[in-house]
Amino acid sequence: MTLQLWSEAIETTKRSLILIWRSIVSTGGTITLPKDFGKDAIDIAMIWATCHRRCDRFHEAEEIYVRIYHACRNSCRIDDDRLTSAYTVLAELYEEHNHWRKVIELHQGMLAEYRTHLGNKHHLTIRTIYVLASLCSEHGHGNGYDYYQEIIDVLGHGDHHCHPDALGAMMWMCRWHYETGQWHKLRNVCRILWDTWRHQHAGYAKFTADFVEVLYLRYRYLLEHHIHVEYSVLRGLIIEYRDACVKTFGVSAAITIKATVELANYSMQMEKHVREAISLYEEVQASIETSSKTKTSIISTITITQVRERLTQAYVQVCSHSSAPTEIIERAIKVMLYRYESLQNTLGWAHKETLTILRELVHLHMKIKKQESVTTVQRMLLEATLQIISREKHSRTLHEAGRVVGQILTSCGLVSYGHDMLHELRLRIITGTGTPNSKLGIKLDTAVSRVSFVFLVTLEQVMRENLSISYAEVMADYITESVLYESYSRSLKSSSTSVLGHAARLRAFLFRHKRQTQLQRIEKQSFEIFIKKWPFQAATHIQEMLYISLLEQIGEEVREIDVGDVACRSSVAKVSALLQHGQGQEAFEVAQCAFRFIKEQRSYFQSDNVHYGFKLSGLMVLLGTDKSVKASIDAKLHQNMRQLSQEIIREVLKSCKESNLEFVRLPLPDLNGLIALLGKQQNYADLELTLTPVDTRTPVEVSRSTKALEVRHHH
Numbered sequence: 001m002t003l004q005l006w007s008e009a010i011e012t013t014k015r016s017l018i019l020i021w022r023s024i025v026s027t028g029g030t031i032t033l034p035k036d037f038g039k040d041a042i043d044i045a046m047i048w049a050t051c052h053r054r055c056d057r058f059h060e061a062e063e064i065y066v067r068i069y070h071a072c073r074n075s076c077r078i079d080d081d082r083l084t085s086a087y088t089v090l091a092e093l094y095e096e097h098n099h100w101r102k103v104i105e106l107h108q109g110m111l112a113e114y115r116t117h118l119g120n121k122h123h124l125t126i127r128t129i130y131v132l133a134s135l136c137s138e139h140g141h142g143n144g145y146d147y148y149q150e151i152i153d154v155l156g157h158g159d160h161h162c163h164p165d166a167l168g169a170m171m172w173m174c175r176w177h178y179e180t181g182q183w184h185k186l187r188n189v190c191r192i193l194w195d196t197w198r199h200q201h202a203g204y205a206k207f208t209a210d211f212v213e214v215l216y217l218r219y220r221y222l223l224e225h226h227i228h229v230e231y232s233v234l235r236g237l238i239i240e241y242r243d244a245c246v247k248t249f250g251v252s253a254a255i256t257i258k259a260t261v262e263l264a265n266y267s268m269q270m271e272k273h274v275r276e277a278i279s280l281y282e283e284v285q286a287s288i289e290t291s292s293k294t295k296t297s298i299i300s301t302i303t304i305t306q307v308r309e310r311l312t313q314a315y316v317q318v319c320s321h322s323s324a325p326t327e328i329i330e331r332a333i334k335v336m337l338y339r340y341e342s343l344q345n346t347l348g349w350a351h352k353e354t355l356t357i358l359r360e361l362v363h364l365h366m367k368i369k370k371q372e373s374v375t376t377v378q379r380m381l382l383e384a385t386l387q388i389i390s391r392e393k394h395s396r397t398l399h400e401a402g403r404v405v406g407q408i409l410t411s412c413g414l415v416s417y418g419h420d421m422l423h424e425l426r427l428r429i430i431t432g433t434g435t436p437n438s439k440l441g442i443k444l445d446t447a448v449s450r451v452s453f454v455f456l457v458t459l460e461q462v463m464r465e466n467l468s469i470s471y472a473e474v475m476a477d478y479i480t481e482s483v484l485y486e487s488y489s490r491s492l493k494s495s496s497t498s499v500l501g502h503a504a505r506l507r508a509f510l511f512r513h514k515r516q517t518q519l520q521r522i523e524k525q526s527f528e529i530f531i532k533k534w535p536f537q538a539a540t541h542i543q544e545m546l547y548i549s550l551l552e553q554i555g556e557e558v559r560e561i562d563v564g565d566v567a568c569r570s571s572v573a574k575v576s577a578l579l580q581h582g583q584g585q586e587a588f589e590v591a592q593c594a595f596r597f598i599k600e601q602r603s604y605f606q607s608d609n610v611h612y613g614f615k616l617s618g619l620m621v622l623l624g625t626d627k628s629v630k631a632s633i634d635a636k637l638h639q640n641m642r643q644l645s646q647e648i649i650r651e652v653l654k655s656c657k658e659s660n661l662e663f664v665r666l667p668l669p670d671l672n673g674l675i676a677l678l679g680k681q682q683n684y685a686d687l688e689l690t691l692t693p694v695d696t697r698t699p700v701e702v703s704r705s706t707k708a709l710e711v712r713h714h715h
Contacts, residue, residue, distance in 0.1 A: 006054045013048040021045065024067055031067050033075040033082075042068060042082060046089065058097060065090040078117040079124060100139040107132050120154045126165050133169070148172050162196040167206050178218050183226040190219040198244045207248075209255040216241050216259075231270065238263045252287055260284050265310060274317055281311035305346075308339045316360050319367065326368060333364050349387040350401040358384055359408050366412050378417055381405060382440065385421065385459075389429075389452035390444065402455040406462025418463050426456060427518065430482050435517060453478045477513065484509055488522070492529070499529050501554060501561045508555030523548060534563065538593035545586065546593050549574035564601030567594055568612040575619050584633045588641050591620055595648050604655040613652035620645035 017025050021034045021041040034041050049064035069090050072083040087110055094103040107128055114125040129147050137144030148169040155163035162170045170193055177186035193215055197207050220237060223229045242259040249255055264280035267273035284307050315332030318324055336357055343354040362380065365373040388401050409418035421440060428434045429448045457474045488502040503526035510519040527547050536543040546567075553570035554561060571594030578587035595616065598604060604613045620641040622630050633641070 006051045009051045010048065010055070013044055013051065016044050017041070017048060024064070024071065030074060031071045033071050038075075039082070042072070042086070049089075053093070058093075062090075062093060065093055073113075078113050084124075100135065104132065104135050104139075107135070123165070126151060126155070130168060133172070137172075144172075145176065148176075160192060160195055161200055162192050164204060167193075167196075167204060171206065171211065174215065174218065178222075183222055186218070186222055187227065190215065190222060194219060194240075197248075198240060209249055209253065212245070212248075213255055213258070235263075235266055235273075238266050257284050257287060261307065261310070264314075268310070268314060268317070271317075274314055278311065278314045278318065281307055281314060285311065305339075305342055308335060308342065312336050312339045312357065312360075319364055324367070329364050329367055333361065336361050336364065344387075348391065349384055350392040350397045352400070355384075355401060355404045359404065362408050362412060374414075377412060378414065381409065381414070381418075382421055382442065385425065385455075386442065386444065389425070389448050389455050390446055392455075393449075393451060395451055395454045398451065398455040399458050402458030403462055405455075406459045409459075410463060415463050418459070422456060422460055422463075426478070426481075429453075429456075430478075430485050431518070450479065450482060453482075481506075481509060481513075488526075497561055497563065499526055500550070500563065504551040504554035507551050511555075523551065526551075534597065536593050537596050538589060542586070542589045542593050545574065545590050546571065546597070549590075562603075564598055564603030565606065565609060567598050567601065568603050568609040568616075571595075571598070572612050572615045572619065575616065579619060579622070579625055579629050582629070582632045584629075584637055584641075588620070588637060588644065591616055591641075591648075592644055595644065595651070599651055602655075604652050605659050607659070610652055610656060613648060613655075617645045617648035617652065620648065 014025060020036070021044075023029065023031045023034075024041070024045050045064060045068050049061045049068070052061040052064065065086070069083075069086040072080070072086040076083045087106060091103050091106055094100070094106065111125065111128045111132060114122060114128055118125055129151055133144040133147030133151070135144075136147060151169040152166050152173065155166040170189060174186065174189045174193060177183075177189060196204065197212060197215070216237075220234065223234055223237065238259070242256070242263050245253065245256040245259045260280050261284055264277040264284070267277040267280065285304065288304050288307065312332075312335060315328075315335055319329055319332050340354065340357045340361055343351065343357060347354055358380065362377050365377045365380075385405060388398070388405075392398050392401065406418070409415055421442075424434055424438055424440050424442050428442060428444055429452060434440075434442060453475060457471060457478060460474055461471055484502070484506040488499075488506045491498040491502040503522055507519055507522050510522065523544070527544060530547060531543065536546060538546070549570040550563070550566055553566050553573065557566075571591065575587045575591045575594070578584075578590060598609075598613075603609050618624060622633065622638075622641075
């Protein structure tokens, strides 16, 4: 056998059998076991058949096994181990070659013998019925259902509990009736199995946790969806399931924890059982947290996250009533906070479910009605906002998140805080700096892109009471400010003239939107740059007045910037405004500072600026002003202003002369203004010089000057 010389082994075993059991070799006749060496003869015959099997001689091996089986049947008792072994080996041969009908017929023959000699309840009879039931069910030769039913009928006798040997048949019936939809038969089977497990589970090894769970699920499905029992009946079943699991498998077993969750889930459906559901969820939570073994065993079926989710829902339901005690609310906050943190890590800050828990947490805190709770809510909303705009990149998600946060702030009466937060965030995102001494404590660790404007604009729209301004208009403001500030920031690294232009445009935007803090910051920063290149000879506050007037003038224009030209225009506007407000001294100092700057820039040498020189000089003698302005100027100041006016006009006339600008070429209104101004100054020498060429001007020249004036005013 070891050398696997099967042909030689066949001849050797055959010669041995001829000596001790000749009838096994010959064919025909009734065969029995030899009187001597019976066991040895069977062993040698088995080896002989095995050698034929190794040589793929099925029929020869079959014939030998059949003769051994018949010999044992004719010579042994029905329950003799030799007979059992002989027919088992023959059955294995048939199974090896998929001769299922022969296998079944062989077992059916033995079953008939067992029934006759041993009775229906003998363990060999029951075992053979199980084998036949399995073969018929798997291979379709006959009806396995009848064999399983026979086992139940023979061993059951109508009892309310299942016999241990019939448990396998009953389990098969449970699956069969469930899969074929025979609900009334399934109810009887489930009831028997259920009662057997609950009351007589000891000694029933087949009642594993997996089977018990399947039994419970099928029984509950049957009662809930096909029998339609009342809520109390089904809840009673779940209570029985949990209690029996505790008794059978222990408190920390996975099936027990799942049973507890089942009971808690079902209790949530009735208001009066919600408190009990909370206790059950907390029991599960404590069990999982204190037992690492439990955590490992149930990791694929139930997690602490799922338990906390259910517990959160339960607390929300309980705390929705105004009568909920503070103790319950505080416990609810603790559980929901853990759930909130878990969702942040798994789904993200901007996810719908995360924001839903945030909303519930905020409402619970506000129920406590303490300043500490309000502070906590503000901190939570600020943190959520910072995380969302820093992490989220999808505009649709940002829009929805902004809407939810805005609704939370509105519902809690924190709109004022929301606007403060919004203003600070906008400032930090666009400028990179916040409001000095801000109490919000906002810090952005990473750069936030413009896509975050979707969140901020939506938040502003939700909190804004006046909805006359559309979403698009608000978004346009955000983007415009961002672009203007970026341009201004880049200009800080370039020329001073560029800084002036970008600062003026940004300042104009901030002025229109009443952003006073930002406006002052831009004015101060750009003034320091400007003054380094074009220092003014005046007090600091006068310099700032003149500089701001420059920014105001540039902010209203789109033309290319020439600082001197702008100073000509802005100085007139600023001095005029100061005089109208009764600030004569400031008007004088600004005019003096502006004149010196314009003189240094030689701006009056440009013909387009000449009439601004006339106007500035005229303002210093209060030309064109009302009586109230004149009344507010004292004699000394009036004298100083007159002197400055004369200095200005002399510089303008000098510029005209050096630039070969003939007075006859001036527009008629400018010429009339100049004549009036010189007369007001009592500057008769210059007045005579001015009038002399005018007397010789032809009507055509007057017409040309008038047209030039019209063109200039048009531009």
